[in-house]
Amino acid sequence: MKYLKKYKKWLLILILPFIIVMCMTIENIIHPDDPQVNSEIEIGVDLKLTAENDDNTKMVFAILAPKSWNIANSAQLTYTTSGYTRGDVTNEPLTLIDPTATEPTTAMPWSTALQSEIGLMGNLGPVEWVVFESQTVFIITDEDEKLITAHVKIKLRTGSQNIKLFMGYFFCGKNRGMHSEYYKANALSKVITVTGASGPLTDYTTVSLTSTTPQTFSYDDIFALNFESVAGDTETELKGIDKVYVYGKAVCSNGSEIVIDAISDKTLMERLGETSYQKYIYPREFFNVPQNVAITALYFHFNNGDKSIVVKQTSGEDFEISETCE
């Protein structure tokens, strides 16, 4: 007891920062039940602010979404507050933050600062932080403001691809940004799966058997075809095989199909790790596509050289690698 009294002051000093920094949280994310490609969807995000510090600031709110959705142009955001003693805000639009505005603690543009400090929240594909701000400047004094909640309503248009990703959300005061006394982990993500297109599902949340580098490319670009012999719970028969070869088929605009089914350096994949293989190609050169003929689709599967082991999709079909550049 004597020790407790002695160290009470120090304990208070140690605990205080945790009380202060936990003042802003994302409480809930509401995604639509069955979001479809090329359609407008509505998302709700509930925020909570417990005032522990004084500040006069606009609210910054950011969304992590696929680049292909281009939500900077398509999204409409409004928010409504509850508990703000100087007068609640109702359905006020959140507008895009000036791209030259910088986050105060990093001095980087807001989008870059969020990517640097929070990252891509586990996404393995091309996503971007798009940052919005309130019009209202909130005057926060911890004597007056005990608990403010806000509901942000987001309307945005999905892209043309089936996609699964971690949609991310973030908020803070514009004035202090990610200052450690005002901000701590005000970011939360939730998986969204958008379907309805005829193509395969692009999954940004897990490593899949096949992928490309870069993720976004056209058939007229150089890209790497990546193959994982083990991905998640899926273990293929090529696990542990040293030399893995790729079979490729190009479907062309003139209706022809060009197949590359050779066991040679041309088709030998580079082994990057225990279960990772990669082959860089420039498709026109790899398939020897004639001038004035375009590639309309690419299909691949993988084998061990003598073809006693061949890995295709579980359906038995080749993996389709679709160009994703829009």
Added chain:
Amino acid sequence: MKNLKLLLIALLFIAFAGGGCENKVSNQMEGEYPQNYDVNYQIRQVLQYDPMNINGIDVSKKLTFFSSIRFTLHYNEGKITHLTYSNGTAPFSPFTFNANPEYNKVECELNYDALPHELRLKGTTNVIAYFQNGEFTMPFQLGCGSINYKYTFTNVQ
């Protein structure tokens, strides 16, 4: 003490006189250095930039055709006057202004007014390469607007 001062002055004089001799030798060497010569370049690096890899990935060793690309600068009286560019077996051109990427000893000039310095086809605004930090680079795009490529050349004997 006075003798010591004189000795020091004499030593300094000899030292500077020695430096002068070295300059003479150096001038002689410059005079003999060839003024008309070629410098050959080949690709050192091919960086591919995309929004997820903003620092670029070097793909120069991933595709064999990059090693066949050649680039020669022809110097006349110590100045770059002509260039030769051979695309080798590369299936695309880094130049948007010429469908045929081959140049056989065409006139060119290095524009020092631009930063980075521009190696242009003479009398045109067509930039073949940029000269920066002692290296020639060629930026280009292929299919997707969000993907950029850059050749960096190194000189070869």
